[in-house]
Amino acid sequence: MYVTIPGIHSDSTCLPTLAEPTRKIAETRLKPGAYLFFEGDEVKWLYQIKSGVLRLTRLLEDGRRQVIAFGYPGDIVGFPSENVHHTDCEALIEARLQPLSIRHLDSSEPDPETHDYLLHAALREISAMQDHFMMLGRKSAMEKVASFLCVLTDRVGEPIGQYLQIELPMKRADIADFLGLTTETVSRTLTQLRKDDIIAIENVQTVIVLRPSALLNRSLGSD
Amino acid sequence: MYVTIPGIHSDSTCLPTLAEPTRKIAETRLKPGAYLFFEGDEVKWLYQIKSGVLRLTRLLEDGRRQVIAFGYPGDIVGFPSENVHHTDCEALIEARLQPLSIRHLDSSEPDPETHDYLLHAALREISAMQDHFMMLGRKSAMEKVASFLCVLTDRVGEPIGQYLQIELPMKRADIADFLGLTTETVSRTLTQLRKDDIIAIENVQTVIVLRPSALLNRSLGSD
């Protein structure tokens, strides 16, 4: 998931999952902290996330890190290039995954429905990444953090009374590396949103959105 | 083209062009400044660039702009999502393009070779965009500008005596919007590289790389 500009595209809704008949391979389960694959690994499977949250990261030699995406249910992870993975992939919480053979990417495969599904997932991913470019390149810290919370709210927000609650299974450092910020800036920005009564921080990984429209405004820089 | 981290992937070499038999549609030509498509347009064709340079951009309501990519010969542009274009596409210099029907993306299409070619181009694009994330999110101005010059040098550098020359058909503002900087910062950074005798600026759109290894070091932050 590329948490970017709220409300522009239809990415925030869960993808339909693949029809049952195509699921021939047994589900994979990952415990928190377990890796699904590493950068450089040969790609044998793609995975559709059934439950849980994954984190896709890339490293620079000097240790700088970029979180490429967080994978939420419905997302496809593991698209290859030159037949190898170009990110590490770790489970942030327990996850269930539906493996899909990489051979589904061959057009000669006998299951055109799955093939098309994967192709369109790849195309959607390209579009979502383009949004993320805008976020990384052109948004302020406040806009980035607010955008991030907005998209999470849309996608996995749980109604709690009249408010919406979101779980943040990732560390502050993960959010920072996703948004191109430092953990300190992420923390300070969340504090600012809390002081402005736009969010409440129930505990370190639970945020309650008190004023969604104000949050959306912050994400657009209109404040 | 996603001008990113020099030398890691094989993106810097031109893609092989499609075999002749698949090219049934007449070449398209674009004059400098002409648009190939706009954000929101329905996607009818993809294009492989035969010559010239294109610029793919996305706009925010308030006018902020992100250059998503520069398209160079061999690149495929126009991948759809939900059947519409998600960027504007303008020719920076005269360009020749080979149109490819969007129906080649259907697996039911009778030309599996072109289908696979496009699919793999899309997968390569995903990988290249991931590099660009690292650049936008985690690199300093100097690293960004040096990376940009490095990749251009690899891809379209022309030997001039013992040096390599690169043309910059895009404006400073385009480079800035690609790298997530301001035009002033791009200009100052180029001046710095010139003062350090790493590049020479022949004229505003022609750069000569005097010390490629020093440029590479700057792109990695090892200076």
Added chain:
DNA sequence: CGGGTTCTTGACTATCTTCAACGAAAGTGG
């Protein structure tokens, strides 16, 4: 309970942006 990690906060700094001015280059019309 204790040790380590993670998160928050503060003070200070650096990098990049903003604002402004100027010069060069390119386009326009007589």
Added chain:
DNA sequence: CCACTTTCGTTGAAGATAGTCAAGAACCCG
């Protein structure tokens, strides 16, 4: 072809945003 206008690029000074460094608080896990 030249004068005029506009756009583009460079440079400087000042300011703001986010980063760095450091310390303490909160949380987790055995």
